[in-house]
Amino acid sequence: MSSARAIVHVDMDAFYAAVEVLDHPQWRGLPLVVGELGPRSVVSTASYEARRYGVRSAMPTLTAKKICPQALFVPVRMNRYRELSADVFAVFGEVTPEIEGLSLDEAFLDVTRSLRLFGGDIENIGRFLKQEIFNRTGLVASVGMAHNKLLAKLASELSKPDGFLHIRSEQVHAMLDPLPVGRLWTVGKVAEANLHRLGIRTVGELRFAEPRRLRQACGNQAEHWQRLARGLDDRAVDTDAAEKSVSAETTFVTDLVTLEQALAWLVRLGERVGERLRAHELRGRTVSIKLRKPPFETHTRQLSLPQPTDSTTELLEAARTLLKRWWAAEPAPRLRLLGVGMSQFAPEVQTGLFAATASQDKLADQINRRFGQGSLVRGVVLKSRCGASEDG
Ligand SMILES: [Mg+2]
Incomplete structure (x- = not known):
């Protein structure tokens, strides 16, 4: 019996090599090997151009040199890959907190409870992930979608590079x-x-x-x-509870330079986080904000609440405090990116206790779902809808 899950498998295409090309555009189109030439060195990742010659991960670099002499061999820059991996995983966190990371560039996402937020179609989620990952990092992800992990992984593998494949039950x-x-x-x-x-x-x-x-x-x-x-697999997406979080972030075409603008965007992002918390029946205790000053200086600030909550109002109160503090302490505050997140979730029980406080938010969620995202937004947002592009 296959349970009614919706699983997405995301795998970045030739991740390390793609990051090197991103940072060194002059290398685009070349057979590129991440891994230095040396007797004990192995290939970390090969670009697709190098793979055409038979170069594979874990192959000694000297062997790779033999079969593809014109390849460019470059050193591994793990810190840079981690940085971009964090941006990729931040996109995952906007879709669902149920994430099982398999490596820096590969993860399973259980999106069963996120479907409603994306019009009930797993392909909308797949498209969102691909597009957002590309918008924010310039890197290409392959996305597989299915009702279990086995098939979702197979779908991304079969369709990569630049993959997008949904395996339906009947197929x-x-x-x-x-x-x-x-x-x-x-x-x-x-x-x-x-x-x-x-x-x-x-x-x-x-x-x-x-x-x-x-x-x-x-x-x-x-x-x-x-x-x-037979395509049967009932393994659950194995989320590390300590790393679970729900977040939303956005990058601005024009940097934000006033606190008023930043606060307005914070509300918008907080609404999205609140809606996802409630869709997943999660109540978190730690509110965090992410701030990026141009070009790439990222700060995070967090605050613990006395009680876990799924209320947008409470979440926003904490986020506002954090943002105002950061803004006041920063000599020349300027934002290229702003994000809001919630983590440290309470065990999923005692929903009755929270039902009353959350009812207003639930109503807002229903209205937004029925009439389209953003039909109901807190007053302050409406004043600031121009001047920035939103990722989500
Ligand atoms: Mg990969």
């Missing part, structure tokens, strides 16, 4: 059956060889294989693989 067998068994997640080289010995080369052949024969050859993994071959 599962048509998509999976022709694939080599080795494409199934967790079927490693040894398992693949075992299956080949049984004459099983495709996922379809695995799906129809006689279970007893399969068990004799492959032991107790057999049943698990056959489930995968």
Whole structure:
């Protein structure tokens, strides 16, 4: 029985190499290898141009040099990749707090409870993620969408680079059956060889294989693989509770230079965070703001509340305090980016206790959902709708 989940798998295309090209536009189009030439050095990431020659991650760089002599070898700059990874994950945090990061550039997102905020269509979420990641970082992500992790990951893999693929329930067998068994997640080289010995080369052949024969050859993994071959996977997106957060941020075309402008945007962002908190039935205790001074100096400030809350009003009160303090302490305050976030969530119980205080916000959410985002906004925003572009 497949549960009614909505899962997105996001994987940045040749991430480290793409960051190097972003920072060194003159390298665009060249076979590029991130990893220095040396006897003990391996390829961290190869650009697609280098992959065409057979260069792969984890290959010794000297081997890469042999098969692609004209490749450019550049050192790994982990701090820079981390910086951009944080921006990518910030986009995830605007869609859902249910994020399982697999590496700096890859994650599963459980967007089941976010669907309503995006018109009920997982593809709207996929498009939002791709577009926002590109707008904010200049980097390309591949996005796979499906009702479980196995299929979502497969969807991004099958469609990359610049991938965008939604595998619907009714398409599962048509998509999976022709694939080599080795494409199934967790079927490693040894398992693949075992299956080949049984004459099983495709996922379809695995799906129809006689279970007893399969068990004799492959032991107790057999049943698990056959489930995968049918496209079944009920693993949950494994969010690290300590890292869970809900946020919204926006980059400005023209830097904000007055506190009044900044406060107005803060309200807009706070509304979005509040709405997402309530959609996910989360109440947080720590409010944070993110501020970026041009060109790339990022500050964060946070404040803990006495009680966890999902109320936009309470969230905004704390965020305003933080923003005013930062503004007053900064010698030449100027904002290229502003973000608001909530974290440190209370366990999901005792909703009744909060129902009364949240009812006004819930009503606003319903109105916004029915009549379009921004139908109901707090007064102060309306005065400041010009002069900046919003990411979301
Ligand atoms: Mg990647």
